[in-house]
Amino acid sequence: MTTQWPRFDRPYVAAIHDITMAAAAFVLSLYLRLGDDFWSQTKDFLLEGTLLFTAICATVFASFRLYRGVWRYASLDDLLAIAKAVSLAILIFAVALFALTRLELMPRSALAINWLLLMGMLGGPRLLYRIAKDRGFFGILEQGSDGRIPVLLVGAGDIADAFLRQQRKPGEQYRVVGLIDNDLRKVGRYIHGVPVIGVPNKVENVLNKLRKSAIRPQRILIADALVTGTEIGDFLELADRYGMTLARL
Structure with a gap:
């Protein structure tokens, strides 16, 4: 029987999880520090402090796009983003608390x-979710590296995930500037720091927007086994008009 895992890849679920964890971590950190004196020393500020810290975390996490990362493809980049976001949130909270109460x-x-x-x-739940999906740990351990040839990748599934990880190794030749996928729910999300920026029937609009940002992909790479021959023909025609090449992984 196939195990059905909760869909943590949806932004609102990730947001609820992260905000809840922020509140829980604040309370638990005080309990671990104060022990039996927890309630007597925190009853005057626990609620206000929890709400303030949680609000700061929610804002900072959103600015770092933590909610838009796809848990299925969690990586070291996601952990780095979490570390930066958590550090900034605690720093802002400490400054705010110092201004209000001198700590x-x-x-x-x-x-x-x-x-x-x-x-x-x-970070733990994201990595555990990834490990459970992959039935292994090594997909997480990847290093960042710029490629050389800017490409647009069609597909945001397992093939694209493997390709993105491969391109992060030293000496690889491609730099993926965006992902195209049929699943509208993935548009606006990020996989290994690369945004899903459109659907197949809007690729021309995507290319025009990229060019306005001085980003000019040189190739379209098909990384989706479900892409049909008709769709490949459409991609080929589009690639010809924009002076690009087309290849299938």
Whole structure:
């Protein structure tokens, strides 16, 4: 029987998860720091502090696009983004708390504990979800590297995932500037830091927008086994008009 995993790839589910974890990490960090004195020392500010920290995290996480990462393809890039977002959120919270209370109510060491907890509570589920889907760990361990030839990749599934990971290795020749996929739910999402920027029947619009941003893909690469011969013909015609080449992985 095939295991059905929850769809954590939807942005609103990821947002709910991350915001909930932020609130939980704040409370838990204080409990771990204060122990039996937790309630007596936090009852005057626990609710306000939790709401403030959670609001800051929600804003910072959105600015780092944490909610738009696809958990199915979580990688070291996602962990790095989480580390940056968590660090910035805690820094902003510390500054805000200092301005309001001179940090008199919040043990400073609890901030460090909070950082560790939140890193684990945000990154851990993403990596476990990826490992469970892949039935392995090594797909996560990839290194960043720029390719040389800008390309547009058609497909945002397993073939595209493998290709993107391969291109991050030193010496590879391609730089994927965007992904095209039939699944509208993926548009606006990111896989290994590369955005899904359109659907197949809107590729010409995508190319025009890229060119306005001084991004000129030289090739269209098909990374979807379900692309039909008719669709390939359409891509070939489009590639000819834009002076690009077409290839299938």
